[in-house]
Amino acid sequence: MSITLKEIATKLGVSTSTVSKAINNRPGVSDELRQRIMNLIEEHDLQPKRRNVSQGKDQITNINLLVRMNQAVETDPFYTLITEGIATELQHQRSNLLYYVLSEPKPSDSMFHEMFENQSADGAILVGADYDPRFLHKIASLKIPVVLVDSMHPGFCSVNTDNARGALQAVNHLIDLHHTRIACLSGPLSHNSIHQRYQGYLQGLKDAANQTIPKLIECPGVGVEDGYQAIAALDNIDFTAIFATNDKLAIGAIKALKEKAFHVPKSISIVGFDDIEWGLHTDPPLTTIRIAKQQIGALSAQLIMHLINGDDPHQVDASVATKLIVRSSTSSFDN
Structure with a gap:
């Protein structure tokens, strides 16, 4: 039986x-x-x-990988590399990886049953923001190891970027270029990672004695079109630089600024965050904050295996460092 x-x-x-x-x-x-x-x-x-277990290989670990996003995985340049890092690391760990893409923050009961109750999952990695707390509570009730990536929630282990430090690097770069009016083009601050980046932006302005009052331009989403619409809607642009909380917002902003006859970077400098490949092909190429996306994926895979093996029963919140990548979208501001 x-x-x-x-x-x-x-x-x-x-x-x-x-x-x-x-x-x-x-x-x-x-x-x-x-x-x-x-x-x-x-x-x-x-x-x-057991699933896909060949004869003689009786120590196979089954891991569910859930990716929360609003577009196809293969077209998202951020999470693609994270999931590649997870898959590559688990190839060396004798693990089965079952992949799910979630377009909603809380899957239906039937999908939850398919993902967890009808499968022999030893653990789960949840990539992305905006998971419904009720969904996380339901997963917690299964008492299996879980690692969150690009998100945080009490009681769960997580792997994230050092978002605040990355934002601070971006703002300091603009300050070093003599900018004193720096706006923040942000996605929804309800997103944990975006909120952390905004806090880093505020800290950067606070640390600089010559900074004026922060200017927040909050977008309803995090895509190129969101950045474009936010800047296009402005009647008065009274800043000389923009820190965007991700590259896609920055790319949209560059398009809108050009349509308003602002030159980037002579009129307005702009720094993004994430270092997605698209930023290499903008005009001008985008200065950004690099995230070690594959390293984040590999680290989350290593952490879930440690938890499954009982090596570390305590909550772990790992953080991966960022790096400023200077390209052509920023330049010195001369009054």
Whole structure:
């Protein structure tokens, strides 16, 4: 008789991760509990279900990878490299990776059942922002290891960019170029990473004694069109530089500024964030903050494996450093 790890876990009142560790003889399970699990399997002649497990390879870890985004994965230049980093790292970890793309912050009950209750997931990596807290609570109730990427939530391990420091690097670069009126073109501040970047922007202005009052231009989204519409709608442009909380907003802003007859960077300098490939092909090429996207993916994969193996039971919030990449969209401001 076949049975899922979830069904075994329910019978014994433990997590699916614990059952998987016991069956695969991995650390993190007491001898007494391991024996209870094995006894249940033997007494009822049960065979735990596994996916894509070849003969002789009995220590396969099953990981769900969820990516939260509003466009196709293959067209998003930011998360594509993160997921590539995850997949590459897990290739060396004897792991099955089941990939889901979520267009909504809270999947339907049927999709949740397909992703978790109908599968033998040892852990999950959730990439992206705006997951519904109710969805996260539901995942937490499964008692499997979970790592959030580009997001944070109490009780969950996470891997993020050092967003505040990256924004500070961007603002300091503009200040070094003698800009004193620096606007922040931002996505929704409800996004954790965007809020952190905005805080870094504010800190940069605070640290510079000659800075004026911050100017926030908040967009409803984070795409090129959002940046374009936000700048196009301005009747009065009284700043000499823009820090954009991502490259796509910056690219849209450059287009709108050109239509308003502002030269970039002679009239207005602009710095983005993320270092997506599109920024190399703008006119002018975009100064930006580089994120080690594949490193973030690899680190999140390593962390989920540590959690599954019971190596680190405590909450971990890892942060990856950023780097300023100077191109042609910024120049010195001369009064």
